[in-house]
Amino acid sequence: FQNQQENPHNKHITPSNRQDTADEARRLQTACNGDFVFTTALYEQIQTEVAEMGNNLNANNGDRGRFYGGILRLAAHDFMDFDRNAAAGEEGGSDGCLIFTEEDNIGLEATWVGEGVSPMPAIQVLYESIYEPMGMSRADYWVAIANAVVKVASPNQVLDLPFRYGRNTSEDCSFAIGRQPKANGCSDVEEVFINRMGVTWRDATALMGGHTLGAGSASGHVGIWDNTRAGSAQFNNDFYDEMLNRSWRPVLDEDGNAHDWTWSTPNNNNFPFLMLHTDICLYFDIPEDGSADCCTDISGNCRGGTQNNQCPTAEDIRPESFQAVEDFRGNNNNNNRNTDG
Incomplete structure (x- = not known):
């Protein structure tokens, strides 16, 4: 998906247009034998929602930067446990799975929390209330919101990264413990x-x-x-x-x-x-x-x-x-x- 003409900062999500976007996705899902379809409209809606959340935070005291940085770090830590040399099924990567109690993931609870933990951050509430019921994988969502951050935080919103959906969410990634980068050198x-x-x-x-x-x-x-x-x-x-x-x-x-x-x-x-x-x-x-x-x-x-x-x-x-x-x-x-x- 690439659309450099749209500026998420200039759009606003209302219950009406969110419903229209959801209805379109469901129609396509029915036409595709029930498989979830990540439409361009859904992707752009996520960009706008991330922009709205960011705009509601104070940039000068660092709150907006921490919000954006937390999302980017979440997606980065998800893919940085990838090991091309691992056994089949244990490669890791962008699978929507992290061990939040692992030392190197400290602080991510400000962006996303594990099952049963509260309070739930707003970006996670959005997923579990709107996008998960549609069939969107958590793995795809984490990449989509990270791409949204890159776009809305870039100069004139020019960095519109390409996006492909179809990632599967893993519920167990214990095999990846210890793979996160340290900060020694x-x-x-x-x-x-x-x-x-x-x-x-x-x-x-x-x-x-x-x-x-x-x-x-x-x-x-x-x-x-x-x-x-x-x-x-x-x-x-x-x-x-x-x-x-x-x-x-x-x-x-x-x-x-x-x-x-x-x-x-x-x-x-x-x-x-x-x-x-x-x-x-x-x-x-x-x-x-x-x-x-x-x-x-x-x-x-x-x-x-x-x-x-x-x-x-x-x-x-x-x-x-x-x-x-x-x-x-x-x-x-x-x-x-x-x-x-």
Whole structure:
């Protein structure tokens, strides 16, 4: 489905047109021997509903970004447990199944909850009250709402991703426990994206750009990847700009271990800007646990012991991800480079 002329922000769902869309889908379902038909009208209706929910949230305090980021993370974690080398029937992927109690899925309950858990988030209520009774699989719905986020959060809503339906929902994916990526460094990126999923380093770098939406708090981290909370609700290339336009250095936790990276004042774990080890390593050569005593740009606002220690680039050891960051950046240098905090 592709329709770049429609702007979901300019449409409104009423009970009447929702019923018309449902009736059309049911007529087609009857004509197709009872099989569910994911019509273009249904897909566009979901886009509009996601846009309406987002518009009802405050962008400036980060609520809209967290809403969009939560949906994208839900769909991403669903497909990131794919293992092309697994036994038949245990490959995982976009099957509408996650172990919500698994440590790496912490925070997803703000977007979706397991069976019997309440309260139920609005995006889940929408599915269970409207789309599940039609026969739409949860697996298809998660991809559709993630595609909707990408469109409504992109500049001028131009990113209209292609969509194919027909995914089956799995109720048991216990075989995929432990497959979610950690945040220790590029060995995690390589294991999950390159070895298991079979994508390239360039693909992996593009997928990591999804961090531009939302915040890290849901997954146990502190801060946002964008340079404003309003910006965390916009799906653009700010993630790559921020990586290269700031002076990032490790943030130490209470035990003295490197937790994340920041460009704010030293030891201020509440300052809302971050990069993960798995982000920084795409362009810079850092240890797996991020414990490098260095700064990504010593010409900027590096502080403490890192101010004279430039992190080396990953151009030689990970040339594909290094070049991808260069290609994906927008050369946006108008964001008060390294002068804040």
